[in-house]
Amino acid sequence: MIADSGLVDGLRPSPNFGERRGHSRPEMLIMHYTGMADGESALRWMCMERSQVSSHYLIQEDGGVVQLVCEADRAWHAGAGDWRGRDDINSRSIGIEIVNPGHEHGYRAYPPAQVASVLALGLDIVGRHAIPPENVLGHSDVAPGRKQDPGELFPWADLAAAGLGHFVRPERLSGGRFFGRGDSGEPVAAFQSMLAAYGYGIDPTGDFDERTRAVTIAFQQHFRPCKVDGIADMSTITTLYRLLGALASSPLAAQGGSRGAIRTA
Structure with a gap:
């Protein structure tokens, strides 16, 4: 060897x-x-x-x-x-x-x-x-x-x-709407679609199930580590949106304004 x-x-x-x-x-x-x-x-x-x-x-x-x-x-x-x-x-x-x-x-x-x-x-x-x-x-x-x-x-x-990996400044913790285990609807599906667009293995079912919670925790551990709780608060969602926008080839246009759907629904 x-x-x-x-x-x-x-x-x-x-x-x-x-x-x-x-x-x-x-x-x-x-x-x-x-x-x-x-x-x-x-x-x-x-x-x-x-x-x-x-x-x-x-x-x-x-x-x-x-x-x-x-x-x-x-x-x-x-x-x-x-x-x-x-x-x-x-x-x-x-x-x-x-x-x-x-x-x-x-x-x-x-x-x-x-x-x-x-x-x-x-x-x-x-x-x-x-x-x-x-x-x-x-x-x-x-x-x-x-x-x-x-x-x-x-x-x-x-x-x-220092040049290794992809990262953006996490959004600060704040109030506002959030999603967690048991929630469902179009905003949850939009959040799941954003996670999938970045690379995580998740389907946009619209149900915030245990899989969604696990993927949210994984995302937080990597990109929003100050609070790892598996809840999609606005800090987590905004950090994800910012991260997608920072990709060399951003998929945001294809997502049809997912963050807006999360905030307004």
Whole structure:
């Protein structure tokens, strides 16, 4: 095994990989946290055949970068999920595991040295593979409800400011109309359509069901992390609208003024 990046500090080959299915090069970069007690435990687990999990890279809390799977191969890091109507995320992506105990084991902020390595490695990967900013994602973005990593403490705003990923300034919290579990109607369908237009796997049914709540939480963890509650308040809706408008090819015109429908209905 040969390192794909000059930023790699060490190699720990994992047996858990295969060929990419129908995709010669990755088009997404997926961020994870390890959700285990320490980095060595996570490395051992991903290098055990019985675990059936791996990632291309792991970044230690001190910023050390370990490569486990060659970028040309399909690592087993994402599981079931979809983004922009595309499934088999493992075949379409490169996965980075970031050492952090996660929500179940004492979730905490990511150290500066670790964030610096995430930024450097991420920029290296997206530059070599021409991965668009809006396809730099968290595990929770492609698997809402099933996964919640890297979580609301992950510094998406700082990374985007340095050129990695897609982000806009979140709208401040305020009052106004909001939607939550059990609500239904055209405004809910408009909100669901906006989430789908950005890339989330959701159908515009008009019913604010558990799936909609899970996708809203995933969106908030990534793009409006100051309050993660699964409620589509005006801060969440306006941030989503702003994010759609900031895309290089914005789908807002095709949405027929979704935000207006939400506000006036």
